[in-house]
Amino acid sequence: MLIAALAATLATPALAQHQHHAMPAQEPEPQQDRHAGHDMGTQEPDPHAGHDMGAMEKPVSPGPTMETPPPAAAGSGPPRAADAIWGAEAMAASREELRKTHGDFPVFWFQGDRMEAQLRNGADIYLWDIQGYYGGPTKRLWFKSEGEGAFGDNPDDAEVQALYAKAIMPFWDVQAGIRHDIGGPDTTHAVIGVQGLAPYMFEVDAALFLSTRGDVTARIEGEIDQRITQRLILQPRIEANLSAQDIPLLGIGAGLDSIEVGARLRYEFIREFAPYIGIEQSWRTGRSADFARARGEDPSVTSFVAGIRFWF
Template sequence: MVKYLAASLAALTAATPVMAQDHSKHVGHGDHQMSATPEEAPVTDHSIMDHSKMDHGGNKTKPIDDAKVDGSMDHSDHQIGKSMSSTPHMETGRIKAADAIWGADAMRASREALYAEHGNMQIFWFQGDRAEYRAREGEDGYLWDVQGYYGGDIDKFWFKSEGEGSFGEPIEDAEIQALYSRAIAPFFDLQAGIRQDLTGPTRTHAVIGIQGLAPYMFEIDAAAFLSEKGDLTARIEAEYDQRLTQKLILQPRAEANFSAQNIPELGIGAGIDDLELGLRLRYEIVPEFAPYIGAEQEWKIGNSRDFAIASGEDASVTNYVIGIRFWF
């Protein structure tokens, strides 16, 4: 009986026609050759197969050329990619690249909404750059140097105030500035407004200057002042933050004041009025709050030195400082 069933099965197999296999959708035939052993390999009628696309050059395989792949493949994705890459906006990566796909009219409402929600936001910022106690020969003193602004990315109202004095005596110098600030470069603002002196023979000055971040990360604040008396003066400040660790920062700072003429009643001489060089080391407990220690040297120069000596003041002063830098 077993021999009869085996013979019948063999006869049936021989009578069944071999179906032609379609290899047009396979990238290569390596998988079939590896997975089929001689005993397991199906019997195939090679007279029906199309070997025109097969690589008979040995084990080396050639990359598929899309232009030579059977026409039954769907190249619509390739065509979309080519059409998008050939669009000028897509090639240059402009911010308005979406206009090339959906059109400027369709994108206008979205762009305006994005600008209203995320651009030109009105922000208030305030910083105490220096608020310090100054130990020096003679009377110890104090100093404040604060600034801030309210406005958007381009236009701001900027305010500044600084002053100093000795404990137990009237304030020596104090001023406040109110400025309109306009961004003229990615890291620089042009500022114009007024400055009011609050001590001594008071003066009101017209102000024009620039403030920003110079190459190599130097913070610059430079301004010229023209008083109602016709006195022309100028000031430039520069500082640099050198991060020693994640929280420890060393800050060199320099300030110079200039005058176009002698102003005896203010003790200011023509040329360089005074020069200050300081070094402060601060520790950022948090970025918004950082105590510091340091030292600063002040010199009166030229005619200003003569005015200081004549009035009984020191022409050179060394200050040892301890203070707080903060912002919010």
């Protein structure tokens, strides 16, 4: 029996190994489809299908303040690298040519801002208001002229100005020069003023005048273009004239001499040419109104205007 039990013990591992190789490998049980019997055609699409869910969990970029800073050596080179290679003297001619062809070169501009007829109650007049300049973006020679007169007569109020202008800040020039009156009493004035573009696109022209007789006067003009369409533009305009003293020779009283308020509607057939119509109301005030009445004039006048505006 001892021999038989020992033989059985030795035979058991061999038998197990034989059975392990002899038995076929069992395949795993197929899992039951949890969507079996469902109509997949009616299933709503997964809103996250095709999205990288890992990318969605990434934090939003904190912005440029957290980006990699520039290297310490950035900006430590010469301000003009070409000078370091070719020398400043060799590059001077090229730099001057670049300056001339990229903004700092003289141009000529001329504009007839108001060339119009003013239809009043039995006292129709013609009026002109022109200006222009020659020069670069920071230094210019300006010329201006305006005046008016009755149809068929010489101008009874006219002037020309020659001014030197220098830019003092973006969109603003300070101007200085002379003004000479060619209608009415022959008078010359020294002029100093500013002209430019105020906030909200208001065009402003303000000047102080000192005549050879010692009279001090001032003028402020403002206008703005209100674009209705690409070609139809409404331009409200206001002008005020002031004086530091009475000037009976010119019919001007101290303080606010006159004020004009109007609006002109123009149509730009091309940007450089636009006819317009409009209305304007003017008042003489204070002593100026008294001077006007003494001449038989109405100190308050309403005018219907028609004219052209052009530039080149």
